Every structure is written in structure tokens, then in C-alpha cells.
Amino acid sequence: MSLLKSREAILGAAIVALLVLIATRFPAFVEPKNLLEVFNDTSPLIILALGQMVVILTRCIDLSVAANLALTGMVCAMLNVAWPGMPIGVIMVIALACGALMGAVNGLLVWKLDIPPIVVTLGTMTIYRGIIFLLSGGAWVNSHEMSRAFTGVPRTQILGLPLLGWIAIVVALIMAVVMSRTPMGRSFYATGNNPHAAVYTGIDVGRSQFLAFTISGTLAGLAGYLWISRYAVAYVDIAGGFELDVVAACVIGGASIAGGVGTVVGTILGALFLGVIKNALPVIDISPFWQMAISGAAILVAVTFNSRSGRARGRVILKSAEHAQ
Amino acid sequence: MDDTRSKAGAEHPVLALDGITKTFPGVKALDGVKLALYPGEVTALIGENGAGKSTVVKTLTGIYQPDGGQILMDGQPVAFPTAQAAQDHGVTAIHQETVLFDELSVAENIFLGHAPRGRFGLIDTAAMKARARALLDGIGAQIDPGVKLKDLGIASRHLVAIARALSVEARVVIMDEPTAALSQKEIEELYELVDTLKAQGKAILFISHKFDEIFRIADRWAVFRDGQFVGQGLMRDVDEGDLVRMMVGRSVDQIFPKRAARIGEEVLKVVGYAHPTEFEDINFTLRRGEILGFYGLVGAGRSEFMQSLIGITRPSKGAVKLDGKIKVIRSPAEAISAGIVYVPEDRGKQGAILDMPIFQNVTLPSLGQTSKRGFTRMAEEFALARHYTERLDLRAASLDTRVGALSGGNQQKVVIAKWLATQPKVIILDEPTKGIDIGSKAAVHDFMSELAAEGLSVIMVSSEIPEILGMSDRVIVMREGRIAAELEGDALTPETLVRHAAGITHTPSEAAA
């Protein structure tokens, strides 16, 4: 059993334990209907965290995802206000393209100009937010201005789960296949795990990072439309600070900020862990104001745990020591 | 074995280098070298550290681009602008530092970049594992292709690296010290594998420091020295002595400025030093004015021991006596104040801070001397830096120049000046002349014997036989983390050094038979 698998098992067990604990006093929380609602509520976080994980795999970080989400969401909302008849399919394609474009801008700055990712995305984070203001003039787009289809489609129930949840599932499946079964997916791992060796195997490290940012941006764009339509409101500060929850989900899910380590399953579990806590707090009558401190503590516990289990071995010179291992 | 030998020289080379030159700032790593590899034959590339072997490997695998000369395949000039291009031409390598991915599975490590594809162009995991299994079986490796690489020991990693090299349709296989980390049994299996590859008609470039294995498996030899081509020929025409002479290329006593120093009382005594995985049972003494050589193959544990001595890593047991008193050294800062300094091998990573100016590098371990109440004093810093760099005959535009802008030799002078400025009792020099030009080498050697003459005790870790022979009063040979021999006087010859370091128990004539 590799450590990584057991790490996911531990996280999965932690979530189950959490649910059991809640269920002992509030059985209603673990009813299937409510659990589906928790999953649905966590869907945007799952989608964003999967994109962020790819970026973190390549030794980068994307702090602009929440701003990207908000800007894409505003673009979609304003398109809907201007042309209420525009099909939702078209809006979603535009959302994906808009998000991909913003992600690609980050990626190009990292790849071609070699600017540290944290600087790039810190900058674009404020720029993307600012652009929302320029587009909207600071005004809100409210639910009554949006078409019914615009807000309704993600809420369409299929087998008891809203479309939003299904989209997260589809994204997770696609990412699982991409990350495990395509050369591009594997090259993300190789890039972050050992960039020096990646060059030896013919991988362009900068290009991998560019692709990772583009994927992260694309998913942020998708989440942008879903977020706006779900909450039926668009304004400048929407999802403010959400990028930290996204990074937190990745870290709790076992991704290493040093690159090369992280899985789709782990990341989903990391997001669900935060989602369960967020949804459970009001139920068990703890002030939702506890949520922030809990996720902070969870990040610290997770990163400590990751570093303990992932510690690199030293060089083994003594033959006897090698056999003893 | 005679069958394979008889083929030697019968065919045209698959791959040939012609006049390849590669220059790095300050060093000419390759100077117009040539090399020819023949199908179905093993060519051993022999040379000291810094002879240019690794540079040749990197040139052949598309990592480095040569500044001049040609690579020919089947007589046609080719270029390897990327690692992929070299692979596409059928050149594959097992690198010295295993360039693999801890977080990926064994099968993926073998097939990264050329994995078998199934439906929708997706990686066919089952096929990949099956082919990895077959490749590993083919080289007699009992490794599960599904496990993560980080769960493997160092020997298994090497086997994975070998399997990776064999996973492409290769015409040329480069093996850069493939047996360095293997046990005797695994080495025997590797030899069988090499024989199989030969039978398949692949051309093999085999780089090794171990003479017994060169005579065991090579058909041809090629010798490089200081980035230059010395010679090439058939193994059956030479013996070990010929190769050592060509490698070293000079008769030793002519060139080293070793002065007769007055060797005084015991300064340093190391008793029973051990580390869980790196070395054990290290005992020796060092006297005033003495130069003590530490010889061994790369990875014998010499640097690891020295770094433990100055408190970078903690030994599991052992004690140090300095001037007869027990000293506990838990950090380099304590080592410096105790009077033991270590000039590391890796100038760029451990020795110098390349982006800081010369004078700040020199004064860094001695800031206590140049400052007043914790405030730096520029004039004192420049004075100290000037004093020591002038003694070492440093050449630089100014003392304010970035160390990274200097040649390798001058960087080394800065690094030595830096630790000398702390006025130590014992100075440990780890590969002090590795990768520097011949003039700087001479200056460093000259200076080293001057220091010993002044009464400083010197430990010199070196993998260069002439340097060890020419500079040391006494030599300790290390092998696999232990002291293999302590040599002095007449016992100190190139042959004894090589034999103890490589653990050769039989004579070369037996090996060749």
C-alpha cells in the first residue's frame, strides 16, 4: 500500500467519522437528500480545487481563480441581461473560453517571462476583480434581471441531484481520466516531481505550467457561470477570498506545494471535508464563524501530516543499512 | 567471450563523434573529442573526474548542444537539439544520477513520453504494465511495475532506469556508471544483460571507474583526459597499467609542488564515527602540518563523513578530539569556532553565494572579525577579503564583483579564502580542484602545501589519483562508507589506490583471462 493511498483513506475515514459524529445528534444531516445538497453546495469548490491541484502539481499556485470566477460570472450575467434569449449552452462555452483566456494569460506570464506564479496571480487577481467593476460600473446584476433558463438550468434536478452536482461529477471524471491516462496529465506530475529529469524525458516544463494554468482558468470560468446562476446575483466582490478555500481543499487533499504530489480523489475529498464542515456548523448549532478557524487548522494539520509521510530518504551508502531498510 | 571479441573492428561505427567541443564559462569541458561506437560491441569510456565523460553523455542525449564538431550516425551528420530527438535516433542512456520520478509508478517511469496508447489515444495502463513487466523480467528484476518509485531502494531504481533505456528501440545504449550502486549479484546480472544487448547488435558506451568490470565486458576502450581525446583501441591490446597511464597522463612527482613540511603533534583525532546509513567505524588522526588524502570512488561516503564532522548531519556515534580535548560539534558555526573548516565540493550550491560580491563571500564566516557590535564595517571587510584573495592570487575585476561572474578556478580561490579567513587549525578541502582550469589547479596545490608548511593541518578529499599521490603525506581510502585502507610511503601507488577503492580482490591478469 502506498502512503498516498492510505492518506486518501485517512481523509475519507475522517469525513465519515465527522458524519457519524454529527449523525449521533442530528440524524437529519446524513439523510441522502441532505447529503446530496451538501455535495451540490460543494460542487463549485470541487471544480475549482481540481484545477488548482493541476497548477500546484507543476510547482505553481493560482491565486486568481476566485477573481476569474467572479469576472466570468459577471460576463455571463451581463450577456444574459443583454440577450436573454441566448442559449445556456452558448453561455457555458463563453464561460469556458473566458476562463481559459484568463488562465492562459497567467500561464503565458509564467512560461514566457518566467515571472514567479505567486506574483503573476496576485497581480491578475486584483486586475480581474477591477475589470468586473469597469464592466459593471459597480452595479449588481440581480435575479430578476436574469432569465429563468439562466438561473434554472444548474438547478435542474436529475435523479435527485441538481445539474450543478452532475457537472462537478463529470468534471471529476474527465479530470481523473486526463490526469491518469493522458501523456499531458502524467507530464504535470513529472514536471512538478522532478523538473530536471522532466527535461531529460523531453517534457517542456514551462509549457506544462502554461497548460496547467489554462486548465485551472477554464474550470474557474465554468464555476463562474454556475456560481452566478446558483446564487442568482453577480457583483464585484463575489467569491472574495474563495481562492484560499480552494488552496486549502488541495492541501487537505494531500497535494504538496512542492509539486508532483496530488490526486483527483484526494482533492475531491479535501473539498468535501471543507464542504461538510461548512454545512454542518449551522446544523449542530455552532456559529458559522467557526468555519474559517477550522479550515485554517485543517490546513496546518494536513500540511504537517503530508510532510511527515512524504519525507525524502537520504542517500544510502552502507550496504548493510540498505538491506536493513 | 572470444567470439564477441573477434568481431571487433569488423564493422563501421553506428555513432561517431568528430571534433566535438563544448565550453562552459571558465572551463573547456570538451576540446575536439572523437569517439566511435560499433554495433554489437561495448566501448568503455575511461577518464578521471572532470575528463569530460558526463559532458559527452549529455551531448549524446540532447541535453547539451556542442559548440563545435559533428555527431555522425551511420556516417551521416545528425543533430540532437532535444532529448526527444536523441531518443528518436535510437540513442538512449542510463544516467549517472538516476533521473526518475519518485511519485510515478515504475511502469510510468519506464514509459513516460512513449507510453502505449489504447482507445481514444489514452494511455493503455494494462499494456504499459505488461510491457514493463516483460522488460523488468528481461533484465532479471523482481519489481512490481505498479508500485511507486519512491518505495524502491537505490539498486531497484537503477534497474528501472535500465528498463527505461531499453524501452525504446535503441541502437546505442549509454551506461553511465551503471554498477555504482549495485551489489555483486546484481552486477553479474547486469553483465549478462550487457551480453544480451550485444547479441542484439546494439552499440554500448560503458562508463566506469572499475577496471575489473571494464576488462570483463568491454571490447574497446577510449580514454579522455581534461576534456581531450587521448586514444581509442581494442581491449585485447592493452592492460590495466596502460589505461591508468593514459588516464593520468603525467608522471606524478613532476608537477606537484609538495614541500617537505615538518609534521608535528597530533591535532585531530576521530574515534568510531558512524552514521545510520552513510558511514561507519571511521577512525583516524591528523597531525600538525600534515596533508591527509581521502581517496575513494564517487559515493564512497567521504563527503558525507566530512559534513558530519562539521555538524551538518549528526553522527550516530563517535567522538572528536581537537588538541587532545573532546569537542562536541553540532553545527558549522561551532565547527568554525572550534577551528575546523570544510571547503565543500559543490562550489555553486554549498561553497559560494554566487549572487553576492567577492568581499561579502569571503567575510561571511568571519563577520565577527570585521564587525563592531554587530554592525558591519566595509573597510575592514575589504581589508580582510583583500588579504586572503591576494594570497591566493585571485583574478577579478574588483572585490565587489559577483562571484558568479568569475571562472571556476577563481570561484574556488574565493571559497578557499573564505574559510581560510576564519584562521582554522584544520582545513578540509573536498575535491578542491574539481572542474577548474590547470593554472588555478596549480595555484591551489601550491597554496595547499604552503599552508601545511605554515603548520595548518589539511584533509584533502579527492578522486584524482595524481592529486592524491602528489599532495598527500598519507592517504585514507574509503569504500562503501568504511575505511578500506590507510596507505603511506611505498604502499602508496596508483594501483593500490584503485584496488582498495574498487574492492578488487584479484589481479588484473585474472580478470582479463
Place this chain on the structure above:
Amino acid sequence: MSTLSTNHAPRDSAGPRKIPDQLSSPATKALKSWESLLLLVAVAIFLMNALASPYFLDAWNLSDATYNFTEKAMIAFAMALLIIAGEIDLSVASIIALASTAMGLMMQAGFGTPALVATGLVVGLLCGAFNGLLVTRLGLPSIVVTIGTMSLFRGISYIVLGDGAFRGYPADFAFFGQGYVFWVFTFEFVLFAVLAVIYAVVLHRTNFGRAVYAVGNNATAALFSGIRVGRVKMILFLLTGLMSGIAAVCLTSRLGSTRPSIGTGMELEVVTMVVLGGVNILGGSGSIAGVVIAAFVMGLVTFGLGLLNVPGIVMSIFIGLLLIGVIALPRLWKKLRRA
């Protein structure tokens, strides 16, 4: 072996070759530096502001405008050292929130101004110690640790305060964020100036400052050179915590109240200020002078655009563009010249 006989030549025949200390004088170097370019930008922005608005060149307006950057700049000084040493602290704004909350609790318990100030500083130091221990003792990456403590520290404020607030700080407490030392010079501005001098001396004129550069450039070589790398980093985290505590005192005093959302997003402005000031985000180089000028640039932009009634969010676009632009343009220029 004739080539080898040259080894004695340089020393014996030519004698030691004289190497000058410095080729160009420090003044010439300063002229060509990032800081002077930034100074030009600052002057240009100052002049443009003066031309654009008649209210700009007023001593009291300018004095008010310094509040745009003084608190951030105090933290930025310590952050600059931390980033030069190769680490980062994203939790500074959350330390402000926690320190301010602690001060609020003390105020409610009836303590006076000296105790409040002490509380702010001690909480800042404790938070810094917590970050520092996690990074230096457990060897965790500082960016993840401080993203975690960023949630944790502010989260504790939220637990204490919820959507409430502390109000009613003592009257003499207002001095730190609203008082004047003399004429138009506010307490915060004077503190900023004093801290700038102290940090400049520490970074550029002490052994500790040299160690900070050495650690950031090459921690391994610094360790081999006898520098106690862990201790240097620990001190820097403590300093960053302390500065956040001081900023918490000033900000709380200026606002006269504590909400858990106090100073939200400030960490990004602090990092932007440091990077804009020419500190390499990857560590190893930078100066306090650069950070000081960057503070003025950011303050002037905010103030100038404010006078023109440009909303804050649009100003942040300028700051974002400035951050990426100042790093991207030199690299782009180099690339184009090579091509």
C-alpha cells in the same frame, strides 16, 4: 609537461595583482538602480497628481494621504526582510485582526492604553512565533503555513466577535492612529520614518542583515558558512508578527473599533509593496529604500485617483498592473533585444 610548470609564475614574477575594492562608486551604482527608476515614477505620479487636482498640493491633504500606506509599509519592512530570506508571511492581515480583537477584549476588561498596546504587540509576536516554529522546526513551506494561519488567526477573531464589533477605546488610545507629533506629521508617519531608518540600518549595515541576504541567496551555503539559518528565519517571523502587532495598534486606534474583517486583503498589498520596491520574490535581493519609495508610489496613486473620484477597485487594477508590469517589462525588453 611544460604547460604545468607555469604554476609558480604568477606569484613569483608578477607578484600579487592588485584588485580594486569597487569599480564604480556606490553613488553611480545607486543611480542605475531599480530604486532610482522607481523614484522617477514616484516623482512623475506626484507631478501628475499636482497638475490634475488643485487639492493635491495641500500639506494637510498630503498628511492625510500618508495613512494610505503607513500601516502597510511598517509590515512591508519586516516582510521585505522575510522575503529576502526566501520565506513569506501571508497571515499578516489576520495577525492584525487577532491582535486587534485581543486589544478589544482587554479594553472590555477595563485595561488602559498601555496594556492595550502591550497586548497588541505581544499577540503579534506570538502569532509570528507560531508561524516561525511551524516553518523552522517542522520544515513546512511558509506559503502553506501562512495561508493556514491566515484563516486560523482571523477565524479566531470571527469566533470571538461574530458579526459584532468592539467599540469605545479610551480617548488617549486614539493618539496612535489619529494624533500628530508636530505640525502635519502624524504619529504613524513619524513611526514609519523611524522604522524605515531602523530597518535600513539592520538590513544594510549589520551582520544580521548580511545573514538575511546570505540565507535568501543560498541557504545551504549560508549554513556551511556557519550561519544559523533556522534562527535567522525565526527572528524574521517574530519581527513580521511584531510589525503586524504595531500596525494593529495603529489601525485599531485610527478606526476606533475592531471588526473581525479589519485589514482584510492587506497582506496582498503588503506583498505588492515589497515586490514593487524591487525585492526579489524568490529571495536574495532588495532594499529598504525601494520599499519606502514603493510605499509612496502606492500611496500617491491611491490618493491621486481618490481626488479624481476614481473608485478604489479601479485603483487596484493600477496596482496589479504596476506589480506585473514592473517585473515583466525588463524581462520582455531583454527577450526582445536577444531575439
